[in-house]
Amino acid sequence: MTRRDRIADPWGGRTPFAPGQEWPARIDSFVVEEPDRWVQSASVLHSNGDAMDIGVKDGRIVGVRGRAVDRVNRGRLDPKDLYGWQANGSRDRLTRPLVRRDGALVETDWDTAMELVVRRTEELLDEQGPSALGFYTTGQLFLEEYYTLATLVRGGLSCNHLDGNTRLCTATAGESLKETFGADGQPGSYADVDHCDTLALYGHNVAETQSVLWMRVLDRLEGSDPPRLLVVDPRQTKVAERATVHLRPLPGTNVALLNALLQQLIEHDWVDHDFVESHCVGYEQLAQVVASYTPARAAEICQVRERDIERAAELLGSAQRLLSTVLQGVYQSNQATLAAMQVNNLNLLRGMLGKPGCGILQMNGQPTAQNTRETGANGDLAGFRNWQNDEHVADLARVWNVEPTKIPHYGPPTHAMQIFRYAEQGSIRFLWVNGTNPAVSLPELGRIRSLLSQERLFLVVQDLFLNETAELADVVLPAATWGEKTGTFTNADRTVHLSEKAVEPPGEARPDLDIFLDYARRLDLRDKDGGPLIHWSTPEQAFEAWVECSKGRPCDYSGISYDLLRDGSGVQWPLGQERLYTDGITFAAPDKCESYGKDPVTGAPTEPTEYKATNPEGKALLKGAEFVLPHEVPSSDFPLVLTTGRTLYQFHTRTKTDRAPQLHKAAPDV
Numbered sequence: 001m002t003r004r005d006r007i008a009d010p011w012g013g014r015t016p017f018a019p020g021q022e023w024p025a026r027i028d029s030f031v032v033e034e035p036d037r038w039v040q041s042a043s044v045l046h047s048n049g050d051a052m053d054i055g056v057k058d059g060r061i062v063g064v065r066g067r068a069v070d071r072v073n074r075g076r077l078d079p080k081d082l083y084g085w086q087a088n089g090s091r092d093r094l095t096r097p098l099v100r101r102d103g104a105l106v107e108t109d110w111d112t113a114m115e116l117v118v119r120r121t122e123e124l125l126d127e128q129g130p131s132a133l134g135f136y137t138t139g140q141l142f143l144e145e146y147y148t149l150a151t152l153v154r155g156g157l158s159c160n161h162l163d164g165n166t167r168l169c170t171a172t173a174g175e176s177l178k179e180t181f182g183a184d185g186q187p188g189s190y191a192d193v194d195h196c197d198t199l200a201l202y203g204h205n206v207a208e209t210q211s212v213l214w215m216r217v218l219d220r221l222e223g224s225d226p227p228r229l230l231v232v233d234p235r236q237t238k239v240a241e242r243a244t245v246h247l248r249p250l251p252g253t254n255v256a257l258l259n260a261l262l263q264q265l266i267e268h269d270w271v272d273h274d275f276v277e278s279h280c281v282g283y284e285q286l287a288q289v290v291a292s293y294t295p296a297r298a299a300e301i302c303q304v305r306e307r308d309i310e311r312a313a314e315l316l317g318s319a320q321r322l323l324s325t326v327l328q329g330v331y332q333s334n335q336a337t338l339a340a341m342q343v344n345n346l347n348l349l350r351g352m353l354g355k356p357g358c359g360i361l362q363m364n365g366q367p368t369a370q371n372t373r374e375t376g377a378n379g380d381l382a383g384f385r386n387w388q389n390d391e392h393v394a395d396l397a398r399v400w401n402v403e404p405t406k407i408p409h410y411g412p413p414t415h416a417m418q419i420f421r422y423a424e425q426g427s428i429r430f431l432w433v434n435g436t437n438p439a440v441s442l443p444e445l446g447r448i449r450s451l452l453s454q455e456r457l458f459l460v461v462q463d464l465f466l467n468e469t470a471e472l473a474d475v476v477l478p479a480a481t482w483g484e485k486t487g488t489f490t491n492a493d494r495t496v497h498l499s500e501k502a503v504e505p506p507g508e509a510r511p512d513l514d515i516f517l518d519y520a521r522r523l524d525l526r527d528k529d530g531g532p533l534i535h536w537s538t539p540e541q542a543f544e545a546w547v548e549c550s551k552g553r554p555c556d557y558s559g560i561s562y563d564l565l566r567d568g569s570g571v572q573w574p575l576g577q578e579r580l581y582t583d584g585i586t587f588a589a590p591d592k593c594e595s596y597g598k599d600p601v602t603g604a605p606t607e608p609t610e611y612k613a614t615n616p617e618g619k620a621l622l623k624g625a626e627f628v629l630p631h632e633v634p635s636s637d638f639p640l641v642l643t644t645g646r647t648l649y650q651f652h653t654r655t656k657t658d659r660a661p662q663l664h665k666a667a668p669d670v
Helices: 079-089 110-127 143-156 171-181 190-194 211-222 254-267 273-279 283-290 295-302 306-318 336-350 369-375 390-400 416-425 445-452 512-523 539-550 608-614 661-666
Strands: 029-031 037-042 051-057 060-066 098-101 104-107 133-137 162-164 198-202 228-232 245-247 322-326 359-362 430-434 458-463 475-478 487-490 495-499
Touching: 029 079, 037 495, 060 079, 079 661, 098 110, 110 133, 110 430, 110 458, 110 475, 110 512, 133 143, 133 416, 143 162, 143 369, 143 390, 143 487, 143 512, 143 539, 162 416, 171 336, 171 359, 190 211, 190 359, 198 306, 198 336, 228 306, 245 306, 254 283, 254 295, 254 306, 254 336, 273 336, 295 306, 306 336, 322 336, 336 359, 369 487, 390 539, 416 445, 487 539
Parallel strands: 133 162, 133 430, 198 228, 198 322, 228 245, 322 359, 430 458, 458 475
Antiparallel strands: 029 060, 037 051, 051 060, 098 104, 098 475, 487 495
């Protein structure tokens, strides 16, 4: 086991390997006392899904170690994995429910708190209906908890106002995949790092956001026949230092740059025409759109050198095995979804899909962002079903045993910013926030804090700590966290891990699943035959219900079980399938697709008839559009551009990681 100072040396020692070889194992650990026992888990402080064991002594967490058998990390842990668990033992954890009385939050019992929540729910349902309710969740719960929440909100309350903070983080990942492939789901695999000869990272500072994946890349770079690196990032990062070509576009100009790379592939005929003809539609339209984006034009727009754009295109055009990854530098920028789609297009033009070393990873930022999209806890219906497709809605109604009219599908599920807008305007009068801190993380904080403080808004907050949002709440529910409950979560390359309960939560804190189940029971939510809508009571039963819901859908969990996930490595969905689209595009047909798409510039939804006319055979869609200037551009009065980046040692709003001494000392400031 490694004993290095992993703050000063965050990526640890190298274990070089050659293309096609298995990544060697290296077990990282940090313990403060020798554990009595080890309990299986994985990380919830980033999206990589690093498998680990939790060390327990006398009922306390005393450390962690990596799981050498796991396909994701082969025993390695990053600094947040190694030290972040200490937040569980913080003295300021919430241990009892709180309710607001005479303007102050005071402790109470669970019955009193939940009766208040249920009474207000029922009052508003009677007065206004489900449009009065809103639910804003996180990217850090377990799959079983999201699925239960989505079932009770959409199937029980008939409420369309459910979304997660992943809307502001990596909704672009899901949207770009739906636009190109007709359905969400990452085409590639982390194992493609082991095989690729060219790795292109677009707005993806992997060294700090997914540092164990960066260890895998570093080990390839130190081995024989290393891959070439294309890095697109305005900042000079640790990743950029290793780049073969580093493009530093002006923030907000990604689409112009990517259009130029596509233009070069087409001009030099670095296109797999057989693949494109067999598996794609829209090539001619895409070629027409990008034709004017010469390297000279893009260089002027993006403020990069023309020759560097040409060199980058040469890397892509000469690649034999191209892996492309995308993250926040694309997602949280101008024309985000369109830019991410252009990365998909680059791989499709080259025919680099579904083979070892050939893939696309539209990365996630949070550990369980993938599960919010799969289960319908954000802007989708459960199982990647299409809200515009009546057959999909009827199928979900069959799974939940409710009438199709019970599931709201008169329009798209309400996105997060619209939920807060409705609360501000007064149509949403009940808002349940769990596992996230919008009073710190949302834009326009003065406005957000003001609307959360409204007298007419009943605010429920479910969290570990009395954070800035909880301080404004009418009811605060103390939640258990990772290590204190059991559940599964899925990382950015579709790998499902099981996290077992290691210790008891503090005081009266409860698992999020138990809180949602209690809410559904007190509301007496029923299916169409009069039975309980939610018929499960344990995490394993909830997982089994989800497996049934996902069967036959793109995110098919069939064959995956708790027994399969115990003791060994994480498992990808669909079971036994390392990559998607190994034999054509699977879920883009009009009767199967998760979405009919949107106009790439205006966002106007595509009508089903238009989608059927454009893509009757269900191929990948090569969509393109013109670059549009950001809403705000530098001027002589305001010549600077502000952009943000990630830090290796902290996560999200630092609620947990800043309570770990080593991580706080390493990065004490935002």
